[in-house]
Amino acid sequence: MKPQMMMMLMLGGCAVHAAAGGAETIPGPLLKYTLDGRLERPMDYREWVFLTSGFDMSYVAGSPMDQHTFDNVFVDRQAYKTFMATGTWPDKTTLVIEDRGAESKGSINKSGNYQGSTLLGLEVHVKDDARFAGQWAFFAFKSAAPAEIIPASASCYSCHAAHAAVDTTFVQFYPTLLPVARGKGTLAPAYQKEAAAELK
Amino acid sequence: MKPQMMMMLMLGGCAVHAAAGGAETIPGPLLKYTLDGRLERPMDYREWVFLTSGFDMSYVAGSPMDQHTFDNVFVDRQAYKTFMATGTWPDKTTLVIEDRGAESKGSINKSGNYQGSTLLGLEVHVKDDARFAGQWAFFAFKSAAPAEIIPASASCYSCHAAHAAVDTTFVQFYPTLLPVARGKGTLAPAYQKEAAAELK
Numbered sequence: 057m058k059p060q061m062m063m064m065l066m067l068g069g070c071a072v073h074a075a076a077g078g079a080e081t082i083p084g085p086l087l088k089y090t091l092d093g094r095l096e097r098p099m100d101y102r103e104w105v106f107l108t109s110g111f112d113m114s115y116v117a118g119s120p121m122d123q124h125t126f127d128n129v130f131v132d133r134q135a136y137k138t139f140m141a142t143g144t145w146p147d148k149t150t151l152v153i154e155d156r157g158a159e160s161k162g163s164i165n166k167s168g169n170y171q172g173s174t175l176l177g178l179e180v181h182v183k184d185d186a187r188f189a190g191q192w193a194f195f196a197f198k199s200a201a202p203a204e205i206i207p208a209s210a211s212c213y214s215c216h217a218a219h220a221a222v223d224t225t226f227v228q229f230y231p232t233l234l235p236v237a238r239g240k241g242t243l244a245p246a247y248q249k250e251a252a253a254e255l256k
Numbered sequence: 257m258k259p260q261m262m263m264m265l266m267l268g269g270c271a272v273h274a275a276a277g278g279a280e281t282i283p284g285p286l287l288k289y290t291l292d293g294r295l296e297r298p299m300d301y302r303e304w305v306f307l308t309s310g311f312d313m314s315y316v317a318g319s320p321m322d323q324h325t326f327d328n329v330f331v332d333r334q335a336y337k338t339f340m341a342t343g344t345w346p347d348k349t350t351l352v353i354e355d356r357g358a359e360s361k362g363s364i365n366k367s368g369n370y371q372g373s374t375l376l377g378l379e380v381h382v383k384d385d386a387r388f389a390g391q392w393a394f395f396a397f398k399s400a401a402p403a404e405i406i407p408a409s410a411s412c413y414s415c416h417a418a419h420a421a422v423d424t425t426f427v428q429f430y431p432t433l434l435p436v437a438r439g440k441g442t443l444a445p446a447y448q449k450e451a452a453a454e455l456k
Contacts (some may be wrong), residue, residue: 102432103336106306109326111358112368126309136303156431158311163428163450164419168312173431219364228363231356231373232302250363 086132086150087182094202095180095195101152105136107230111158111169115215124158126171129230139233143240145223149183181216181225192216192224221247286332286350287382294402295380295395301352305336307430311358311369315415324358326371329430339433343440345423349383381416381425392416392424421447 088096107129112121131139135149155177158169178197185191188205194212195203206212213224221227221244222237228247237243243251288296307329312321331339335349355377358369378397385391388405394412395403406412413424421427421444422437428447437443443451 103305103333105303106328106330108371109309109328110368110370111311111326113365113370114367115364117366126311128306128309130306133303162454163421163426163447164315164415165313165429166317167314168310170310170313170429171308171431173435215364221363226363229365229370231371235373247363254362 086134086148087180089187090202094204095182096202097178097197097200098150098152098180101130101132101154104130104132104152107131107151107233110229113229124160124169125176126156126158126169127153128156128171129153140236143222143237143242145183145225147183147185151181151225153177153179153181183223218246219250220244286334286348287380289387290402294404295382296402297378297397297400298350298352298380301330301354304330304332304352307331307351307433310429313429324360324369325376326356326358326369327353328356328371329353340436343422343437343442345383345425347383347385351381351425353379353381383423418446419450420444 087098090096109126109128111126112124113127114121130152132148132150135145138144138146138149154175157172157174157176159165159172160167160169162170180195180197180203181192182188182195183192187193190208190213192213193208194206194210196206197203216224216226219226221234222242223244227233227237227243228251287298290296309326309328311326312324313327314321330352332348332350335345338344338346338349354375357372357374357376359365359372360367360369362370380395380397380403381392382388382395383392387393390408390413392413393408394406394410396406397403416424416426419426421434422442423444427433427437427443428451
């Protein structure tokens with residue numbers, strides 16, 4: 057038997073064994089782009105790693121919303137594992153933020169808010185050194201159709217660059233990641249300066 | 257080479273390949289119990305599948321909290337996959353709910369709330385037909401130490417049995433699961449009756 061054939065058999069055995077043991081099969085590409093550079097909407101991000109959720113968060117003062125809103129943030133599993141080990145994001149890191157309407161009256165809930173089934177928005181923040189001049193790019197989905205890149209001149213880029221705790225991402229709002237970044241010494245200098253000023 | 261040896265080599269090759277491809281290694285037992293039946297605190301639940309988060313939710317009227325609180329709900333990956341395929345929970349299903357204090361002032365946040373690093377509580381709801389007379393059991397962790405089972409006479413059991421949308425779990429608050437249960441026809445009759453009454 058040729059060595060190459062043996063390798064194929066071994067990989068075949070691997071896939072079957074992994075499925076039987078409950079582990080995942082080897083994933084395909086995380087993200088797909090159209091030929092003209094639009095990003096296809098990721099379909100499986102709810103199986104990625106959850107980082108946090110916010111309630112009615114806003115970075116702009118005096119901007120009341122029409123309705124209460126939750127935002128849930130997810131990151132792909134490989135990037136999460138790298139971050140937990142190093143405090144940094146590897147190439148191809150992909151974060152997804154989804155917005156959901158908040159409900160209050162339903163079933164036995166008497167106060168506070170829970171998340172409704174209506175998806176209000178979906179955005180992707182992806183690091184891809186070969187694809188984007190600034191390493192990272194934002195995409196906002198308005199429907200199931202592929203999304204165009206948000207131009208690098210948009211304020212989301214400059215705001216993230218200026219205020220993000222780690223590598224243009226808002227790790228300061230991700231409660232299990234912030235202590236890791238602090239421990240690994242990977243907090244951005246500008247963020248550290250801002251955080252120190254807040255304490256005064 | 258003996259067939260058994262070949263199998264071991266194949267599995268060895270599998271593990272290396274799986275790690276390189278980003279897939280997970282084959283997991284060990286999901287939960288561990290002490291000899292006297294206490295549950296050891298699950299350490300990796302933040303890598304399980306996120307179901308939802310709530311904000312200041314309460315099932316009891318007129319119970320204002322000392323501080324704003326988020327609760328995040330996770331389920332093990334195998335149970336999630338089964339639920340998405342069938343609308344039902346398999347044996348060994350494990351849900352974890354963690355409570356976190358909500359923060360409002362920090363970094364560039366101007367309104368609303370984000371999740372803080374302080375864990376306020378951790379509870380487990382687990383289905384294990386061979387271990388629990390009522391199939392499901394609750395455990396509440398007060399520290400890193402193993403937790404004793406909450407007695408079956410506690411109100412959490414009767415409340416979940418009476419009001420839960422699917423198999424004693426509050427799927428009515430899990431926005432991506434509720435449509436699945438509805439589609440698969442697995443909503444509990446008592447829940448359906450309550451939900452219909454709400455619409456009147």
